[in-house]
Amino acid sequence: MIAHTRSWITRYGVVAALIAMSVVATLVAPGFFSLANASTILLHVSINGILTLGMTFVIITAGIDLSVGSLLGLAGVLVAGALTAPGLIAVVGVGGAAVVATLIGLAVGAAVGIANGALTAYLSINPFIVTLAMMTVARGAARLVTGGVPIGFPPMGDPHFQDKVAALDALHAFGGGRIPIPGTAQGFPVPALVMLALVFLSALILDRTRFGRYVYAVGGNEEAARLSGVPVRGVKVGVYAIAGACAGLAGVLMVGQLRSGGPDAGLLYELNAIAAAVIGGASLMGGIGSAWGALTGALLIGVLNNALDLMGVQAFWQEIAKGAIILLAVLFDVWTKQRNGGTTQ
């Protein structure tokens, strides 16, 4: 019941491509087909997957959000800063600091997202420009508060060394932890679990709630939606808030994983998220896209990177391959639309 993909062939085309790529990778890439590697792929995909989910909401409304990579960086340094603040740990304890830091990450992301949405919706500024500006502002802010160096793991001799490391460890359980699976050496990565939960939640929102229906209506025909009484501005603020909160959460997970927040974390991640959303079938013209598509698109990029890694292919070639896949996905989409005679529009 994914109602808003274009046709059978586009709905399952990406899934078929993902399966085909996995089969090929199994044959040519040593060590690809294993539980350990599957868990590695999922861990690597989870940050981009979460960003892609938020991006998909925005793209369905015919918008774009270029600020999510920088926002991840900004949220990350604030999370790392809060987590290692001795005063906070003293008041709420190590576990409490991890919770507060997570909430700060989400709140910062959502707040900047609301600003993006408000500027787009109420001042009618093109979202490309609004989020491009916000991308620069957020990155600058991240470098400003850190002085350009990562914050997090304390130096030897830090008076609060024990507390800080304990707090970072507490968040690491969230961002880098694994849930043991009986009979295997490695467990299931927690960030991947978070991503999958968000896929279910996003699918529920998009397919089963009033807000989700409004998201498709705004992207499909903003004028008709407005005349039908849809609160178009509110919907726009909502989708940018979701994209921002996803970026904030991704920042939290990254700090947890790395035990530090770097001002340059998430550089150009917005482009990966846009690529995954488009590969997953979202249309930049709006009105089309799905949560499962976002997951598939992110997985496709993840499997490609992983297989090329295992085959020892140079990173530069990986970038070229990723670009080619994006073009192929879009060409495939144009081709199927022409073959269907463009009946949906």
Next chain:
Amino acid sequence: MTLLTLRGITKRYPGVTALDAVDLDIDPGTVHALVGENGAGKSTLLKIVAGAERPDAGVMTWKGQPIAAPTPREALLRGVTVIYQELMLAPNLSAAANIYLGTEPGHRGLLDASAMRHRAATALADLGLVIDPDQPVGELSVAQRQLVELARALVRDAQLVALDEPTATLTAHEVAHLVAQIEWLRAKGIAVVFVSHRLDEIRRLADSITVLRDGHRVWTGPAAGIDERTLIRTMVGRDVVFERCPPNRKADAEPVLSVRDVSRGRAMRNVSFDVKRGEILGLGGLVGAGRSEVARVLAGIDRPEAGSLSLRGQPYRPRSPADAIRAGVVYFPEDRKRQGLVLGMRIRENVTLPVLSRVSRGGLLQAGAERHLAQTAATRADVRPPDIERLAGTLSGGNQQKVVLAKWLLTDAEVLIFDEPTRGVDIGAKTEIHRQIRALADAGKAVIVISSELPELIALADRAVVMREGRVQGELAEPLTPEAVMALAFRSA
């Protein structure tokens, strides 16, 4: 010798014959007016003269020579310039560059900018427009831009200039200036064809008049030989397709919605009228008379700059379409593809869009309840086939219009405003939509119908308010005749 002759020109579009065996003769040094209702075929005729459309049948000759394969470029080189309502100028380029667009003087690919500037300035001055030829056209007023297009005709040595409703958006002063320029062109021996809805100016300016009605040429003759009343009758006189049904309902005594002295820019000025439950009020007038602007204010899309609205005796100030829908006022927009439907969504999703709160609990949609609601509405509006899971974009025009109707039926609104409810739909769907509109009034709703098709307006309305140039010209009750509506819609200034 006759400059341009058209014989038996016929143009068909899918489902409609825009021009049916039309003859036309244009002589040099004369002004020929084309008149008729909206959709009579005037614009199509101009496009054929311009070479922009190929006739399906008929012969055109230019100075006695048949024109074999008319194209816009060929017509231009021959000496034909057509100035459309939407001016064809590049706003960021200078006046001089626009005047010479496509015919730039120069050597070996380099523009002769000074010659262009100099000659453009001369042509503009001939037309009484003193501007810097380097000024971007986007900074000029509509009237000035029109003169730039006329200057373009002059530098190309045009022998025939055609203008499509050139005075529709001009002030009285600007009209006077344009009229003087047209007279000057005539004195130079240039043939002028122009389309206008202003009968006074036609009678002042034109040497001869051709009346078009439903794609037929119904009358051609000297302007001096016809009075205004006869002209109006010639324009509208035709078989009435729709019977006027005397209403078998009784309207309330008190109005449910009152509009008082509402103004917004130049589009609507001091508009006042009432509408009651159980009646169909027709809003008559020409395209651009300000009727849709009135509807948009009532529907909460635009805010009035002055005046007041009241609904059920209470002040009514909708701040958004959502507000208006909650208050029980809905707007059936004139452009269903742009404003009425989300074409990429299913029928079900389209019709429940304004009423989703009724089929959701805590924001969560109840799929069964939504399907039931959508199915009921689609069946009631006679969507065929009543398959609510079809994409709206795959439906015919008439069915799309019925989906929009189904959507508004679900809102249980008290005031329904229909803007061109049957534009571009087939006769079967049209009859059905008319039946639905009457049923709504019978059920005690207040209905406002805007239609540029006079027979439709006459057939549906119990009472009509006629607008012209943003103002209410008058109100008509029984007997509601096409001639009466047209006389108000066209009344000379």
